[in-house]
Amino acid sequence: MSLLIVPISSSFVGQPYLSWPRGSFLIQSSNLRHSYRPRRVKPVPRAALVEATPKPLPVIRDGSFQVLAVDRTDDIQAETRALSRAANASIYSPQLLVTKYTSRPIEVVRRTLQILTALGSFGFKLFLDQKNGVLDQNKRRRAAELRRIFTRLGPTFVKLGQGLSTRPDICPPEYLEELSELQDALPTFPDAEAFSCIEKELGVPLDSIYSSISPSPIAAASLGQVYKARLKYSGQLVAVKVQRPGIEEAIGLDFYLIRGVGFFINKYVDIITSDVVALIDEFARRVYQELNYVQEGQNARRFRKLYADKEDILVPDIFWDYTSGKVLTMDWVDGVKLNEQDAIERQGLKVLDLVNTGIQCSLRQLLEYGYFHADPHPGNLLATPEGKLAFLDFGMMSETPEEARFAIIGHVVHLVNRDYEAMARDYYALDFLSPEVDVSPIVPALRDFFDDALSYTVSELNFKTLVDGLGAVLYQYPFNVPPYYALILRSLTVLEGLALYADPNFKVLAASYPYFAKRLLTDPNPYLRDALVELLFKDGKFRWNRLENLLVQGSKDRDFSTKEALQPVLKLLLGPGGEELRTLVIKEAVRVTEVFTLGTIIDTYNSMPIFMRTFIANGNAAGPLMMSDAELQSMVELRAQVLRIWGLLRSSENFDPSILLPILQVLQQPEGRTLGGRVLGGITQRLAARLLQQVLRVPAVASG
Ligand SMILES: Nc1ncnc2c1ncn2[C@@H]1O[C@H](COP(=O)(O)OP(=O)(O)OP(=O)(O)O)[C@@H](O)[C@H]1O
Numbered sequence: 001m002s003l004l005i006v007p008i009s010s011s012f013v014g015q016p017y018l019s020w021p022r023g024s025f026l027i028q029s030s031n032l033r034h035s036y037r038p039r040r041v042k043p044v045p046r047a048a049l050v051e052a053t054p055k056p057l058p059v060i061r062d063g064s065f066q067v068l069a070v071d072r073t074d075d076i077q078a079e080t081r082a083l084s085r086a087a088n089a090s091i092y093s094p095q096l097l098v099t100k101y102t103s104r105p106i107e108v109v110r111r112t113l114q115i116l117t118a119l120g121s122f123g124f125k126l127f128l129d130q131k132n133g134v135l136d137q138n139k140r141r142r143a144a145e146l147r148r149i150f151t152r153l154g155p156t157f158v159k160l161g162q163g164l165s166t167r168p169d170i171c172p173p174e175y176l177e178e179l180s181e182l183q184d185a186l187p188t189f190p191d192a193e194a195f196s197c198i199e200k201e202l203g204v205p206l207d208s209i210y211s212s213i214s215p216s217p218i219a220a221a222s223l224g225q226v227y228k229a230r231l232k233y234s235g236q237l238v239a240v241k242v243q244r245p246g247i248e249e250a251i252g253l254d255f256y257l258i259r260g261v262g263f264f265i266n267k268y269v270d271i272i273t274s275d276v277v278a279l280i281d282e283f284a285r286r287v288y289q290e291l292n293y294v295q296e297g298q299n300a301r302r303f304r305k306l307y308a309d310k311e312d313i314l315v316p317d318i319f320w321d322y323t324s325g326k327v328l329t330m331d332w333v334d335g336v337k338l339n340e341q342d343a344i345e346r347q348g349l350k351v352l353d354l355v356n357t358g359i360q361c362s363l364r365q366l367l368e369y370g371y372f373h374a375d376p377h378p379g380n381l382l383a384t385p386e387g388k389l390a391f392l393d394f395g396m397m398s399e400t401p402e403e404a405r406f407a408i409i410g411h412v413v414h415l416v417n418r419d420y421e422a423m424a425r426d427y428y429a430l431d432f433l434s435p436e437v438d439v440s441p442i443v444p445a446l447r448d449f450f451d452d453a454l455s456y457t458v459s460e461l462n463f464k465t466l467v468d469g470l471g472a473v474l475y476q477y478p479f480n481v482p483p484y485y486a487l488i489l490r491s492l493t494v495l496e497g498l499a500l501y502a503d504p505n506f507k508v509l510a511a512s513y514p515y516f517a518k519r520l521l522t523d524p525n526p527y528l529r530d531a532l533v534e535l536l537f538k539d540g541k542f543r544w545n546r547l548e549n550l551l552v553q554g555s556k557d558r559d560f561s562t563k564e565a566l567q568p569v570l571k572l573l574l575g576p577g578g579e580e581l582r583t584l585v586i587k588e589a590v591r592v593t594e595v596f597t598l599g600t601i602i603d604t605y606n607s608m609p610i611f612m613r614t615f616i617a618n619g620n621a622a623g624p625l626m627m628s629d630a631e632l633q634s635m636v637e638l639r640a641q642v643l644r645i646w647g648l649l650r651s652s653e654n655f656d657p658s659i660l661l662p663i664l665q666v667l668q669q670p671e672g673r674t675l676g677g678r679v680l681g682g683i684t685q686r687l688a689a690r691l692l693q694q695v696l697r698v699p700a701v702a703s704g
Contacts (some may be wrong), residue, residue, distance in 0.1 A: 078320035079298075085201065086294040086325030090248045092285045097256040111253055118149045143178035150182060155247055156254035158182050158222040159287050162375070165490070173468060180377060180494075188220040194227070194242040201324040208232065209322055213240070219379070223247060223290060223395070228332060231319070237332035238319060241293065248291060255284045282483075290395035293328035299394035300330065306369050312357045314390040333390045335382030338498050344383050351502040355495050356511055357389045360558075362491045363515045367405045374398040374487045376494055398484050404430055406527040408488070412516050413531045415466075420446040422534075432479050445473045466509070467493055517554035522564040529568040533581060536569075542588040544641045551648045562652035563659065570662040589667055592642055599639045602632070 101108050122145060129135045129142065150161040164171050165179035194217070195206055202209065210229040217225035224243045231238055262277040289295055297318040304315035314333065322329035336343045338358070344351050358381060365372035373380075374396040382390040400408075407429035414422040423446055424439035433439065449469045467489050474481060496508035520532045535546055554560045572578045573585060649655050 075320065082294045082297065082320040082323045085203075085323075086292055089292040089294070089325040090252075090288060092255070092281070092288040094255075094259060094281060094284075097252055097259075101253060101256045107253065108257070112257060115153060115254075115257065118153055122146060122149055139172060139174040140178075143172075143175040146175065147178045147181060150179070151186060154250055154254075155222050155244060156251045156258070156287070158186060159251075159290075160258075160283075162222065163283060182222070186220050186222060188217055188225055189244055191216055193245050194225060197242050197245060198240065198327050201327045202322060210238075210240075211235070221379075221393075224293075224326075224328075229329075231322070231329075237334075238322070238329050239316070239332045240322070241328040241330075243291065243293065243326040251284075251287060251291075255280070255287075259284075286396065292325050294323060294325055296393075296395045297323050297328055297330070299397045302371065303373065303391065303394055303397070306365075306371065307361070310361070312388050313361055314384055314388040316390070316392065333382050333384065333392065335384040335390050337378050338381040338383060338389075339378035339501065341501055347383070347385055349383055349387050351383075352499060352506065353387070354383050354389050355499040355502070355506070358495045358498075359492070359508060359511050360515065361389065362495065363512055366400050366488050366491070367408060367515075367519070370400040370402060370405055372398055372400065372487070372491070374491075376491050378494070378498060381498075398487050400484050400488070401431075404482075404484070406525050408485075409516055409519055409523075410527055410531040413520065413535050415450065417535060418450065419534070420450065423450075427479070430485065431482050432474075432485070434480075437478055442473070442477055445476065449473055514553045514556035514560070517550045518557040518560045521550055521554050521566060522560070522568070524568045524571070529572060532569055533572075537581075537584050540584060540587065542584065542591075544638065544645065548641060548645050548648070551645060555648070555652070562649050562655045565649070565659075567659065570659065573662045574665060585663060586667060589663065592638070595635050595638050595642075599635060602635075 122142070125145070126135070126142060129138045147161060150157040161179040161182045165176050165182070171179070195213075198209070199206055206213065209232060211232040213229035214227050218228050218239075219226045224241045227240045227242065229238050229240050230236070259277060259280050262280045265272055265276045297320065300315060300318055304317065307313040307315055316331035316333050319329040336347065338344070338351070338354060341351050344354070358376070362372070362376070373391055373394065375393055376391070380391065380393040382392065384390050407426055411423060411426045411430065414420075414426060420443045421439075424442045427433045427439065427442075428435055449472070492508055492512070496506070499506035499508065499511075520528055520535070523529070535550075536543055551562075551565065554565065555562070569581070573581055650657075
């Protein structure tokens with residue numbers, strides 16, 4: 001039988017990850033055994049076998065797979081089988097590592113020497129740079145060297161580098177950039193080993209699962225490498241991720257050694273106050289979790305469920321029957337990496353649209369669902385030909401604690417408000433500072449940096465500048481940045497970085513602000529509601545420009561509805577804790593009514609013939625109301641602003657004026673009238689109530 005080789009289909013060639021030259025070939029399954037000879041597969045228990053019963057091919061319509069009605073029960077059973085295949089997946093246990101490696105001194109010494117030589121020579125170069133005063137000058141070069149050293153030292157160090165690349169509080173920017181390049185262009189391992197791993201893990205021969213598979217990996221990442229294949233039973237294209245052989249062994253020894261260094265630091269290095277061993281344990285636990293591909297599959301499923309209704313997001317589905325602890329089979333995603341601008345544009349797509357989708361999706365992940373993709377580097381984000389943004393690699397997911405989700409939104413509000421005291425206090429809620437740390441020295445540092453940065457408007461602010469600045473402040477004080485926060489910053493910085501390629505003027509904060517505005521205007525959470533009140537009222541005055549801005553921005557968010565706008569605050573108005581707010585609202589209602597009443601008088605005056613005006617003004621040059629130009633100007637501006645806001649609210653189809661009824665009720669309450677204060681205020685307040693009645697078209701209530 002001769003080896004049957006078929007040319008790769010055009011969709012394969014179009015795939016950007018394929019480094020195969022044109023004319024490369026896929027191996028057809030009937031001949032797989034000719035190109036690669038797998039070991040004989042031992043008979044496996046029946047339960048672990050995969051039935052290769054042919055199922056009908058999915059219908060392809062508009063270039064996308066129609067989702068087949070998957071039998072939920074079948075799916076759960078398949079997931080359970082995958083879980084049982086991963087039952088022996090390692091978990092991180094420092095005690096086990098100690099037991100294992102204390103009895104293997106030669107291995108330990110050999111690896112220690114390897115690491116010490118690599119890192120020692122790097123440290124020595126840094127020392128010389130410092131001595132010769134060229135530390136800053138050589139930063140970029142050294143950062144690139146460290147990236148190469150980590151790649152050479154293998155998966156643990158690649159993971160360590162990837163982790164460090166998210167920590168602006170630990171690494172200078174040059175290192176962050178270089179280390180974030182530790183992505184999917186790492187050394188590969190032999191294909192024969194990968195194929196034999198698939199057979200061993202799934203318990204069936206390769207050709208009973210895939211009708212074809214790429215002869216070499218299309219990508220090699222830190223923990224595994226990825227092949228492109230076609231499922232035999234359905235013909236679907238899939239990506240098959242296979243774990244590096246012996247990886248547990250390698251990272252086990254490395255973590256054993258790194259932990260030893262951690263103990264040393266905890267004991268002898270006083271300037272580092274954090275518990276380094278605990279940090280290492282946390283990190284190692286995450287890496288071990290990433291080694292369990294069934295866990296990754298479950299993460300992907302959870303993520304997919306959250307975004308099931310979002311048509312511009314794509315998350316590959318998992319094939320449980322072909323998944324185990326070391327093999328992950330999922331939908332193949334045809335797409336172009338987000339940093340390959342030209343290729344994206346050749347497909348008629350706009351990078352900025354995709355980045356925007358990424359930003360909106362990240363904000364929802366981080367601040368709404370609290371479950372987020374913690375590794376959104378460009379290799380894990382693809383633009384599909386239909387213009388969707390596809391997420392890959394769910395090995396590292398993270399959760400934002402609920403309190404922190406609100407505190408982050410509040411923090412942005414305080415930042416926009418330049419309320420540095422409140423910003424500093426936020427660090428308690430964000431778990432950056434323990435409650436006993438005094439925040440007062442941090443306030444001037446924040447002011448120094450942000451007063452300068454905020455001389456721009458929000459829409460001009462560069463996120464990276466902010467993050468770097470914040471990083472510099474955090475660096476100087478006893479901050480402990482929780483991992484989720486560092487990852488959030490990383491997510492948004494990555495997206496901003498991608499957008500800047502396409503448009504050097506792109507601003508991630510400007511793109512995010514509509515989301516923040518929407519949440520502020522509509523979220524009933526007390527923390528956010530108070531943040532909104534804080535934003536809208538300053539020194540007892542209502543800031544109409546802030547409201548206008550929030551409405552303009554909020555209405556850009558696709559989920560915004562004016563029907564919900566201001567509801568949390570309006571509800572507070574009638575509630576037991578709303579007394580202070582009621583006073584503010586009444587005062588403001590009086591002010592606005594006066595502005596409208598006086599505005600009408602002035603309009604009438606201005607429309608009169610000159611001789612009548614002279615008569616009414618009675619020789620007063622300042623006009624009938626004896627107002628200065630500045631007073632007049634601010635009155636006219638306020639009136640125009642209120643009208644604009646009213647127009648904004650009414651322009652939305654679903655706006656219902658009755659949402660303002662609570663204000664009317666407050667104005668009519670006897671308690672409210674006393675709060676109104678002055679006699680003139682009291683009269684104007686009644687006038688305000690009547691005006692509002694007219695606007696809302698509700699029957700007049702007799703007021704005393
Ligand atoms: N479903 C898929 N469709 C197409 N290509 C994929 C798919 N899954 C993975 N790839 C390719 O393989 C690369 C590596 O995959 P992945 O990031 O999941 O591996 P990893 O070992 O978890 O990597 P990392 O080092 O980032 O943790 C991706 O960047 C992408 O190029």
